[in-house]
Amino acid sequence: MFSNMNLIFRAILADKMALFGLVVIVLFAVVALFAPQIAPYDPDEIITDAETDVALKYEPPSTRFLFGTNNLARDIFSQVVYGSRVALLVGFLSALSVALIGANVGLIAGYFGGRVDDFLMRLVDISYSIPFEPFAILLVGLLGPSVFNLVLVMTLIMWRSPARVIRALVLSLSQRPFVKAARVAGASDARILYQHIAPNIFPVILMYVPITIGWAIIAEASISFLGFGPPQAMSWGIILQTAFASGAMRQAWWWMMAPGLSIVLVVISSYFITRALEPIANPNLVE
Template identity: 35%
Template sequence: MSVITRNGPAGALTDDTLPRKKTALDAVLNFFRRQPLGTAGLAIMLVMFLAAAFANVLTPFDPEENDFQAMMQAPSWTHLLGTDQMGRDIFSRLVYGARTALLVGFSAAFAGGLIGLVLGVASAYFGGWFDLVFQRILDVLMAFPLIILALAVVSVFGTGVFNVILAITIPLIPRCGRVVRASALAVREIPYVDAARALGFGHTRIVLRHMVPNVVGPFLILLSAFVGQAILAEASLSYLGLGVQEPVPAWGLMLQGGAEEYATTAPWIAIFPGLAIVMAVLGISLFGDALRDAIDPKLRDR
């Protein structure tokens, strides 16, 4: 029998021949190597986060300041992306608009996702009348497209950032609850859930400590998709005049102000906010797809 030593005889196992334990850094580097599109999406998200975090440093002008002597100026060294019909610097409003997009997108996605996660797991665990009632409520909510249900909520509660977050959160709850419930039904049949009941664990402990961790994979993938949907929904509501209101910088609001009337005379007013929305949703979608491939064992080595 060979003895494991650092400097053993020929043929003996040494530290150099032992398999090295993978670290978190190895996992991150492997993700970058195997998922180039996901890495590109992550880079876009990082740019958004940095722009939102350091907006006051990156922007040369106040995004809410009107300059009627510089209305609709084309892109130049003074105004990198030009000015809008009120003389406001478009670059400054785009950078500050990233704060609004990220605030609404992540708040609505996490709120709707967490509520849907808890309700979906509870529905699968308890079953019976609770599952029946919960599924019928989901059927009613899922019958409405996200933007239509969000419009209904905004019409009741009014406009503003908080109300927009609430309006987008409500339609995301059934979308998360339905998917999580399907995964939790499979987890419920695993013997360790019955063992936890036999040991006298309460329902809350079984749901939160034994079932929720086993549906985190699909939940994380849903969250990444929800962030993109929430950003797009916020831009749509603001464009329709039912979301964020002036003078708060928001990409959809910037489109509302110049997308149609100034499409030919000052196209930069609509082009740059539109590109910002497209790049944000594209980056989050690419990262979400790559995260799905990395988490799902069936797709990991594709």
């Protein structure tokens, strides 16, 4: 396991784009963690002129308002800073949940085979047949808009890809001599799965973490943009939805640019990291 982690870190450090992606995600994580200290204003504060007491609506980007203000005279930079909390929380929790569930389903299906494999793979097939947006809207509508319900939606849809890939790998690994030797030695199924097979597929499991972060952030933004996000939580998707609903995109171009670029940066960064991990997860890609 530790040798795999060392190999993964070396792969990221050796790839300039992956290193850039890692730095970007770490920076956004730091911003999210210290949002109250970084944001100059409360995201819901209406900012007024100190002398005239007039609300400073549609202020363009400046040294005082880095990303400008919106139609309610709220600081967009502060909103983007606080929005990073929801985006990364949804992204990281979804990635961990997807990796955990997908890995375990793939391990169990590939190792035990037979009816267990058939049942779990039918669940995967059913999951692939469910359209994401309608399912997300239905589930959020039934359970209520909240950050953790968004994570639940991402998890219920996204676990299928790692499950299928890991299951195929385990089918091959379970026939290797070291697994057969462990069976002969009397090792339990759980011991074989999690001490002998799982470490060999750990790079594949980890590869799904950054790409799931990116997809989850896009999904959260799209759900919030449609008006089904948690209204009490500031997020990049809600900022975009508010800007679109105001009809002021041309007048205040900076309103959508900041959250939009934030989403693009995190998604591209997650892709760069995933791309650097692919040769480790699949050595056949290495020429």
